[in-house]
Amino acid sequence: MKKMLNKESLDNVLYINLSKKTFKIEKRTELFEKYIGGTGVATQLLLEECPQGIDPLGAENPIIFAVGPLTALYPLASKTVAMFKSPLTGNLGESHCGGRSAVAIRMAGYGAIVIKGASDIPLYLSIQSGKVLFRDASLLWGLRTDSTGRIIRENETGAGLRTIMRIGRAGENLVSYASVATETYRHFGRLGLGAVFGAKKLKAIVVQGKSSLPVTDWKQYRKSYDEIYQQAVHSPVMKKYHDLGTAENVFPLSAKGGLPTKNLQEASFSNAQAISGENFAKNFLGRRLACSHCPVGCIHIAALREPCTAEDYFYKTSMISYDYEPIYALGSLLGISTPDAFLRLMDVVEACGIDAMSAGVVLAWATETYAKGLISPKETLGIIPLWGDDSAYIAMVKNIADRKNDFYKDLGRGVEQAARIYGNIDGALSFGKNEMPGYHTGAGTHIGTLIGMRHSHLDNAGYSIDQKMSAKGNVSPQQLVDALLEEERWRQILSSLVVCFFARGIYTPELVSQLLALSGLNMPPGKLNDIGRSIHLQKYLFKKREGFSFDDMLIPRRILETPAPGGKIDEEYIRQALVYIKTILASDNG
DSSP: OOOOBOOGGGGEEEEEETTTTEEEEEEOHHHHHHHOSHHHHHHHHHHHHSOTTOOTTSTTOOEEEEOOTTTTTSTTOOOEEEEEEOTTTSSEEEEEEOTTHHHHHHHTTOSEEEEESOOSSOEEEEEETTEEEEEEOTTTTTOOHHHHHHHHHHHOOOOSEEEEEEOOHHHHTTOTTBOEEETTTEEEOTTOHHHHHHHTTEEEEEEEEOOOOOBSOHHHHHHHHHHHHHHHHHOHHHHHHHHTGGGGGHHHHHHHTOSOBTTTTBSSOTTTTTTSHHHHHHHTEEEEEOOTTOSSOOEEEEEEEEEOSSSTTOEEEEEEEEOHHHHHHHTGGGTOOOHHHHHHHHHHHHHHTBOHHHHHHHHHHHHHHHHTTSSOHHHHTTOOOOTTOHHHHHHHHHHHHHTOSHHHHHHTTOHHHHHHHHSOGGGOOEETTEEOOSOOSOHHHHHHHHHSTTOSTTTTOHHHHHHHHHTTOOOOHHHHHHHHHHHHHHHHHHHHHTOOGGGTTTSOHHHHHHHHHHTTOOOOHHHHHHHHHHHHHHHHHHHHHTTOOGGGOOOOTHHHHSOBTTBOOOHHHHHHHHHHHHHHHHHHHO
16 A cells, blocks of 8 residues: 555654753654554553662653654544553553643654653753753742643743643642643543652643644545544544533443442442533533544533622632543542532642542542541541532542641552551452542453553443443353453554544554555554554563562452442452453463
């Protein structure tokens, strides 16, 4: 097939040293030809740049951003992969983010960025085509994520597409699940990238690019682009994401008994309708946004209007993003039953720069543990956490971000760490030391999270496999793991492109192979599968190198105690699955 797309700029890797305030650009053509881009390339760079056994908050921990060959060329190829050693789990840290970051990096002329070292003063980076500026950020240190973005936006000159990544107080104070915000409403949320920024005194990164990507066969390019575009805009699945977003899942999951509620003591929420996607869309939706080069517009922004003085007619309107996962974590899991209360809490979580899912799980554990008498007002600094009390949770989030005392410092290290110190380990919803995502649909979702390389629901979509497997009747642990593993390995390819997982039904192996051929890469579906398997295995080897073991994993007792839609989950079934995945990975490595 005739080469149509120019991928030369994708081969550029920008290396930045914060300690020395230097940078260099290297061509890494072989890396992108072998591992495509995104997570594939980032995994290799992590293995190259991260010494074994380092402190995740030490200067040697690299921050790696990578994009893919379809970025800035095709719809929904709009994610950036970040990779690092996680301060939350102590092993693989990988987080994906939409917005403008991926296209900005590509248009600046880079396929990947590697940041090492640590600054002696707070700074932010201004990354442009061919140069990096090191800006003093001392006056920004301590500011909210939104304030930081606004100030940089007003003062940073330049042209072209721009992204601003920044942290809040939680990242500055090294909370292990601190996030990095981009474009106000998108995040590198999970596994603590914000804390790695904070440890490096890196307040923000601005990337701006205005280069172009030459196309040698415009007619063929338009044909392939239009086919993908039409599938995206006419897909019923994409219509769901546009109309209600992932918040559509709230009410159906509750009705089925799969919505974790009050620290998963229950799996349906009596007030699910009030915090459902339908109610948000009807009464709170202020606007919809889309990531760059995406026609769907799945980002839903609520308008929260509240009085700001005691006098009549004076109101403040806050624009706050909402999705299913934050609604679960800061809504049903905490017993919060009104949109107003959820949005107030969400706003503070965003401002402090904390991962919403980890924050919700930690607060839910603290609420139950307080009720059991294992912690007291002495630890909580007089705050009484009660289900549904958003004011108490807001105060606790601020205390976690500020590390107010030893108890809040321990909460900032994750729910498993806190539970091992204060008790109630049975109520700790921890999977590989990462906090639980919002699904209690069956064994598939929990085993998928336990064995996933990021311990994320997005690793292998176990909740979706639960639905498929339930229709088949009895499924062995081995069959379930095989299905999860097949999905996770294919997702290594999607996240190497880097394609939004919402578009996984569009970007089939056959289409991906065709599009890569247009860039001069001969990767038939069989070869893509081999690459996905290799990337997956190398992630596992990194985790194992840093001390991870399936033998040491906590299986949260609560997932066994609270019935899922198909009944109670059997612990022995889970253990058989863990033994089987170990066997497969050992065989792959052999």
